[in-house]
Amino acid sequence: MLEKPLWLTIFKRFGLLIMKTAETYELQRDVVDNIHRIIATSLDIKDTYANIAAELRKVIDFDRVSISLVGEKKDTAITYVISTTYNGQVLREGEPYPLKKSILERTIATGRPVIIEDTENKEFSTDAVLLQEGIRSRLSVPLRVKGNVIGSINLGSKRPNNFFAEHVHLLEQISPQLALAIENTILFRNIRKSEERLRWERDKLQYVVDALDIGICLMDRELNITWANKKISEIWNLHESAVGMACPVIFHCDDIICPARKAFERGEGRFHDIKVLTKDGRRRYIENVAIPIRDHDGDVKRVLLLSIDITDREKRIHQLSLLTQLGDALQYTLQLDKVFQLVLTCVTAGHALGFNRALLFLVNKEQDAICGKMAVGPSDPDEARRAWQEVSKYQTLEGLLKHVVEIGPLDSRLDIKTKLIAFSTSDEKETVVRCMREKIPLTIKDAHNDPRVTAEFRNALGLKEFVCVPLMVKSEVTGVIVADNLYTGEPITEEHAHILSMFAKSAALAIDNAETYKELEDKIRQLTETREKLLRSERLAAIGEMAAYVAHEIRNPLTTIGGFARSIERLGANNEKISTSSKIIVQEVQRLEKILNSIRDFSKPEEPQKTKTQINKLMEDTLELTEGYLKEIGITVYKELGYDLPEVLVDPGQMKQVFLNLVKNAAESMPKGGTLNVRTCVENGSIKIDFADTGEGIPTEVTEKIFMPFFTTKSYGTGVGLALSQKIVDDHEGKLSVFSETGRGSIFSIRLPLGNDERGRKRG
Missing domain, CATH: 1.10.287 (Helix Hairpins)
Structure with missing residues (x-):
């Protein structure tokens, strides 16, 4: 058998390839035509996506097909998976993800298709996610509408290097019509959403008109009401429908002030407030708002009139204005006691909240107690009359409060009584403690019979009807304000309690700021003293x-x-x-x-060896040692040693040395004799020891240097006595200071701290 020529074999194979290519091309053309028909005839976008995926599978081998669109926020993208050959998607369908570093970002930026040969290279942010699903290669073709890329159609395969230019060409044939279909679907969906929103708004408006606490009516050009809701009749106390009635009859307005007439004449909205007295004598405020309604030609044919009862609003405006004024007033000072006084004056002033008396209680965390801090108000009717006469001199609240900042401490009987009151924070039977723990205002109508009021609290302050409101900072109760109208007898209403509670918020912040400021001042002073000591x-x-x-x-x-x-x-x-x-x-x-x-x-200098010591005994020993010397130079000593002073931890030897140095220093300042007064007492948690002489005094410029080592104004001595004394006092955590007037003498003061137990004993 003769062998076929090589050229014939090649020709046959080439012919088969041509036929195969022709068949493929024919199939691709059929697929494209089918997809165009599907897009043109399908009404459901999901069915469209599914049918497109089925057609594409005829000519392209893939495992995943999806549509990616730019999200409402332009920095996000959303992917809708149309079809996969596997289960277990990692990238959740429909959830926004960052557009940055995604394949869609590249597609939008370049406007060209993107082929990812292998996702293991992780060129884009979504490659790693799809790699978890087993996708190795990707193809993304842009979807354009009017030249703008709105998204992309994407294919994915579990085999690397699966997509080629012919696949790009095929997708580019269907992408314009697909993009238009998606755009139309989005527009249709947005229109449907808008219609649903309009229906919802219309229903809501109808509900509002039916339920709104506002009177609404329509008027014709003759100012007759053609339509009205029920609220119009309620507001204006009509016993029948307002339809058919004339504007002046209902709204008590004349031609000059009638807002409806003005709206017809000027073609713009008008409003007018009217004060109305009810049958029970209460004053109400009604606001009428007239809104012109134009026809297609722009002529005003009707007016919509709203009647709004603004009585409560007027009250709130007044209250808010008052609270703003009071809040501003609390900024006059940061001195803690003055802030207390301002707060309570705001509660009692007739220009402000107008209570007769106000008492302030603050929480003491160290003692687990709530303690009386200050009270403002008269102690009896005569004092009340005098106080009101004094307050009446001030025409404005600002003037009164500025006067309060300038005056000294109150020290009234009510103030003294209040400062003597303290309750344990666990004692819930006390009204102020209950108010503190429950964090709500308490109004007591009858203090004598109300079980929430103890006889001790009632009798101490003479309470009958009163209100307690908590002071709160960051949800934590820091104190309580108690207020009453003991002398006028005016009932305390819910409105009184409400506005006092609102003011208490500003008061609590003002007090907290003042306390913080005081703490900062104390810390700065301590730091300054520590720095100077170092x-x-x-x-x-x-x-x-x-x-x-x-x-x-x-x-x-x-x-x-x-x-x-x-x-x-x-x-x-x-x-x-x-x-x-x-x-x-x-x-x-x-x-x-x-x-x-x-x-x-x-x-x-040696470290102090501290032991409990009687300061008075140490002082007696010192004066006994120097008695002869002082008499010899004509100095008389007067002793004012405090009774029952507590013992204090000191080094007796070192402290005696300090006493001797100060006695010697005083003697040297009185070369012609004089008087030395020695005093001891407890003051502000410390032992205070004063050496007061009637000597020559110390000039101011010398006072600043007097504790410096080797500084002396004398022709003899080393100038180390006072420096050493101050060093010893510093080592005892105390303070040595001097006050002097030239020609009148000097006072050297030592303060030595008491232990916590001794401070508590002296307070008790």
């Missing part, structure tokens, strides 16, 4: 080291000089001139040795 300690340490070195270097030759001087004194006993000179040398050497000893004491 700087002083550093200076003292440096000077002490230098002084110790100098003293050491001087002591050796000084000892030699002293020894030779004493030898010369003995040898020259028969020579008066030599004896006198040698005695002078010996005396000066002894004086220098004393100076060196004081420098040694200063340069090597």
Whole structure:
């Protein structure tokens, strides 16, 4: 059998390939035609997507087909999966995801198709997600409408390198019509949403018209009512429908002020407020608003008139205006006591909330108690009359409150009584504690019979009817305001309690700010004192080291000089001139040795060995030691030693040294004699010790330097006594200070802290 020629084999294979290509092309053309027909005839977009996917499978091998669209927020995208050959999608359908670094972002930016040969390269943010589903290669073709890319049609395959240019060409043939169909679907959906929203708005408007607490009616050009809701009749106390009635008859307006007539004449909205007295004598405020309604030609044929009862609104405006004014007034000062006084004055002033009396209680967390802090108000009817006469001098609330900031402490009987009241925060039978714990206002109508009021609280303040409101900062109760009308007897209504509660919010913040400010002031003062002590300690340490070195270097030759001087004194006993000179040398050497000893004491201070000590006993010992010396130079000592002073932790030896230094310093300031007053007492949680002399006094420029080491204004001494005294007091966590007037004398004050137990005992 003869072998076929090679060219014939090649020709046959090429022919088969041509036929195959032709068949493929024919199939692709049929698929494109079918897809165009599907898009043109299908009414449901989901069916359209499904049928398109089925047609595409005839010519393209893929495992996933989807549509991606730009989200409502332009920085997001949404993908709708049309079909997959597998289960378990990782990328959730319909959920927005970031457009940035996605394949859709590239498609939009370039306007060209994108082929991903292998998702393992993770070129785009969604590659890693689809890789979890097993997708290895991707194809994305843009969907354009009027030149703008609105999204893309995407194919995915579990095989890498699965998509080629022919697939791009096929998708580009169907993408324009598909994009238009999607755009139309979106428009249709938006129109349907708009219609649904309009229907909802219409139904809602009808509901509002039926339920709204506003009178509504329509008027013709003759000012006759052609339509009205029921509320019009309720507001204007009509016993029948308002339809057919004339505007002036119902709304009590004349031609000049009638808002409906003005709306017809000027073609613009008008309003007018009317005050109406009800049958029971109450005043009501009605606002009439007239709105012109134009026809197609722009002529005003009807007017819509709204009648609104604004009585409550007017009250709220007045209240809010008042509360704003009161809130501003609380900013006049940050001094805590003044803020207390301003708060309570706002509660009691006739220009403001107008209660007769107001009491402030604040929570003390350390003591688990709520304690009376201040009260404003008269203690009896006569005092009430005098107080109201005084307040009447001020025409405005601002003037009154500025006066309050300037005056001194109250110290009224009511204020003193209030400050003596304190309740445990666990004592729920007390009204103020209950108010604090429940965090709600409490109005007590009959204090005598109400079980929530104890006899102790009622009798202490003479309460009959009163209101308690909590002071709250960040949901935490910090105190309570109690207010009443004891002298006028005016009933306390819910409105009174409500506006007082609203004011309490501003008051609580003002008090909290003042307390915070005071804490900051205290901390800044403490930091300043600590810094000064540290700087002083550093200076003292440096000077002490230098002084110790100098003293050491001087002591050796000084000892030699002293020894030779004493030898010369003995040898020259028969020579008066030599004896006198040698005695002078010996005396000066002894004086220098004393100076060196004081420098040694200063340069090597010992740590205090503290023990419980009676300060008065220590003072008596000190004065006993100096009694003879003081009498000799004509100084009289007066003692005012506090009774039953608690013991304090000090080093007795060091503290006695301080007392001796201060007594000696006082004596040196009175060379011609005088008086030394020594006082001890407990003051503000510390022992206070004063040394007051009637000496020459200290100039201001000297006072600032008086505690500096080696500073002295005397022709003798080393100037370390006061510096050493201050160092010792500092080591005891105390404070040594001086107050002086030139020519009148000086007061040196020591403050030594008491322990917490001793402070509590003295308060008790």
